[in-house]
Amino acid sequence: MTTSSPTIAKRPPQFFWLLLVRWCTIALLLGGAGGCASLPANEGRTPSTFFAQPEITPLGQLVQARRAQATTRSDSAFHLLDDVETALTSRLALIDGAQRTLDLQYYAIHADASTEVLLQRLRDAARRGVRVRILLDDFNSVGADAQVLRLAFEPNVQIRLFNPLPGNRSNMIGRIITSLHDVGRMQKRMHNKLFLADSAWGITGGRNLGDQYFGTGDKQNFVDLDVLAAGRIVRDMAVSFDRFWNDELAYPVQTLLDPEDLDELRKWQPASAARAAEAPKPVLPVTVSPTVLPSVTPTAVVQAERPPMDLRTVPLVWAPATLLVDAPGKVGPGDDEVNAGETVIDGLLNLMQQAQRDVLIISPYFVPGERMMAIYGQLRKRGVRIRVLTNSLASNDAPAAHAGYARYREDLLAMGVEVYEMRSDPETAPGLQGGHAPERRARDLFTGGPGGSKGGSSRASLHSKAVIIDGRLSVIGSMNLDLRSQLKNSEVGLVIRSGALAQEATQQVEQTMATAAYRLERKDHGFHWRAPPGAAFGDEDSEPGASTKLRLLVRMLGPFAPDQML
Template identity: 50%
Template sequence: MPPSLTLRRRTLRRGVGAALLVSAALLGATVGGCTSLPENVNRPVSKALPPAADGPLAAFIQQNGSDKPAASVAAPRTTSGFMLIDGPQAAYSSRLALAEQAQRSLDLQYYAIHADASTGRLMRAVQDAARRGVRVRILIDDFHSAGRNALVLGLADTPNVQIRLFNPLAGARASSIGRIVVSLGDMGRIQQRMHNKLFIADNTLGITGGRNLGDAYFGLGGDAGNFVDLDVLAAGPIVQQMSKSFDQYWNDERAYPVESLVDRKEMDRIREKAAESGRSGASGGAQGTPSPPDGEPRPDAQSAAAFGDSKAAQRPGWDEQPMDLKAVKFTWAPALLLVDRPGKIPADEQAKEGPAPAKPDAPHGEMPAGETVVEGVLPLIAQARQDLVIVSPYFVPGKEIRNAFAKARERGVRIRVLTNSLASNDAPVAHVGYARHRTDLLDMGVELYEMRADQAGLRQALGTGSGVTGGMGESKAMLHSKFIVRDGRLLAIGSMNLDLRSQKQNTEIALVVRSTELSAEATSIVEKSLKEGAWKVERDPSAGGALVWRAPAGSGLQDAHTEPDTSTSLRALLWLIGPLAPDSML
């Protein structure tokens, strides 16, 4: 089957799955759940270990210090170190380096950890760290911990490894659909997800951004497509704030130790089913399940290798070697961590009262903070004087964002937004909320760009500068980076989309860094994408103001007058879904 046809069918299937979730949400209030979560769960409190004054990571910080290096990693600073990670290979090798170099602790917090080849190699490095005495804590949002991906939970059998699941759904983990069905009476729990991403070693170096762990996030997604992303490696006092954020979630009542949810018999059944799937050549259970309800895609599992095999991805151009940290050069700058408190997702007894307010931590810097990460980012827009560059794969601007845009345009601020096109969006229903605001945004003077989904776009687009492109075949490129650059001096990068889901339902995390150097680097990356890898959406005066998608110069493509590279059936489906899908659910 031609790859383009395969992608169109998968996109249509995911759209149908998302539509089913929307319908379930509308009907869920009348459906009762069949199972419940355990009560009186034992959650031993633990905290991040202090950063060590010695060890390879501490030595690396001392060697890579600012203009006036500190005497030790624990010495006070007013700045932290940052390096943008702009490609899948660098994203993979940097995490592998942290796992291999850690001496005291590893703290991982993710929305999704997929049980596939590349993550298998990475998790084996985490296991090896635990076996040499490193304390490992892994916190995962519960939504993806079913089917084949539940294999990740088996790491809890390793001494020194603890795993907790955040905001879990009730029911067995053999099927994502089954768990959703038995939870239809609790649609609020299904909708509210922990979207934070952290990878912290020795409380000394940490990685955050938009990337989950899995083949599709490391450029190895095959026909299912690859997510174009941007991360940041951080050092210095900001990492201690990242660890403090992890501790808040780890010790929260919404975080359930895996042993309280999955007994050994169920884990054995999961392993047996995954082994049978691998022997039969099946892809591992992701296909045929509905897209998750948070506006973020679930990549199909493409690897035939079982999670935990001795070798990970064997792909052309792929290198499983850890990053040489000695070659890393940090930019030292003041920074601020914005993080939603876990209480943004209500515990059961708070469900009727609504989420507790969240106040982000501010170790240094002068940025104001709102009640949520997205509201903390809004002042960046409000204070812009010249230029705003916004990258958000799921862009559904609520009233506050639209008002901030309008006021910024009145001040003469240039606003450029890069988001997914319908073709590059792996959760097409999320495109509905963006599309309904598109003409209003254009009329106020916002410049809109939409990611090209084809292979040329992947090679040229945001986030592939130092990554792997060989062996991708006809991969679909899907924008997944989330950052804002204000006036060329301030960069905000993290897990948040500019949509109502990130603002109101999911928990998020973001770094705000005051640095002209990092801002220029991020702007350069996105401007290359705007020029070569994105459609520019405009009003066409010759067609009565209808939308037109301008092809990138030199691409050989023609301008389009409908959503580029999409089928009539997909556009018709979303036209039908649109009236049933409020912005807050997309």
């Protein structure tokens, strides 16, 4: 049985013909635009490799000294970065400590206050002789965020864009239109996240770079999880970086900028004129030939007053570890199933199938699909406890992904999976406020002091990606437990065998469940969201904190969006 909108039903018959003609015209225009743009030949790239002698650098020697102090057999060490302050200061420490190389691989780097600080430090490192390589997925490098690409014109800095889209970078819609002829390739993205210094220390996890990942977003801030790594495992991370950096899908940024893009870079002005006038140092001044970018206007921010993390004293857990990483070809042209059985998600599912007691899943976008659901069912039949922490509708920044997840809620609960949904209230979100570092302290890094907070009314959104198995094995990385991570995106994850680190991560997740999340329960005609005992908020019988408009949107999306596209 179908229903129709009362408004549309009253329209005269010619309305439908006009509507049909309009959409056909748009489709033809989009199709024509999509066929016009193409990528340049990716020729003349110079291969480069990671720095293979970390032991001769101060960062490498520090790793050796820390290992000697610990008297451990393990050659890799780790520290969880579970709050916005340590997430930022650890990256500053790696930049400031590097003497030879800095390699960054990210899905998104946003042009805002936090990255002004980080990119200023990267520029300073390049000017003291450090080779800086930045590999960035091309999808988000548009509009204001394209300003990040100005760093490519600094001496000693190279930027490559992975799986680029044709067309200029003025806005996202235009770039999507010019890629409609190749939607399959456009859907595949490099989602990896690595931050490496002298091949001795590195960071991976869920965070991209930008205000909302460091607790200073205007409208939204992500609760996220990274891990700081040192020692042998960082060389494995560096090898993975090189595979992507030297792949044919990685284009030097200069080959992709057209005259319109260069004009936009010239026009760029600081977001805050007052802050720019008061700041002592410019950020991202581009030193290039006058014939290329003759009139780039620099900006500035107040430099971070809080010092970087002290790598000499930061607590480290020494443990055996391995790296799960997808091949660059997963993002390339071809069948979605080309790497079936060999992806990061496949490896993670194989580890989960070996669980004996407990599996704890943290995934902001949780769309299991048939195979994952079958594995969860097998684990439950063996008595393995499964707990899942994901976003509520109100905290999810991707309503379509929530629509996909909602399809599985009833079956998950029926098989005995414990499902928790995080609230959108930043006051209860760990790592932003009330966690290891209050949100205000992180904002002070960019505003120069208290009182300048700009995110007090922002909502919290879960972005951490981790699986903890039997309280001894932790997998932390860029992957979500969904079909997009399994079939579309390239991902990376660290597998760490340490009871101590697994216990630390579990405690952090359980704190969120106990203070900032609802437990989902079945009800006769729907669901019940149960608040934690003693919480300042109460139970709910409908999507907590979500507007009627948002609920209707998800209901509309639900029947139509395929799981692998969410």
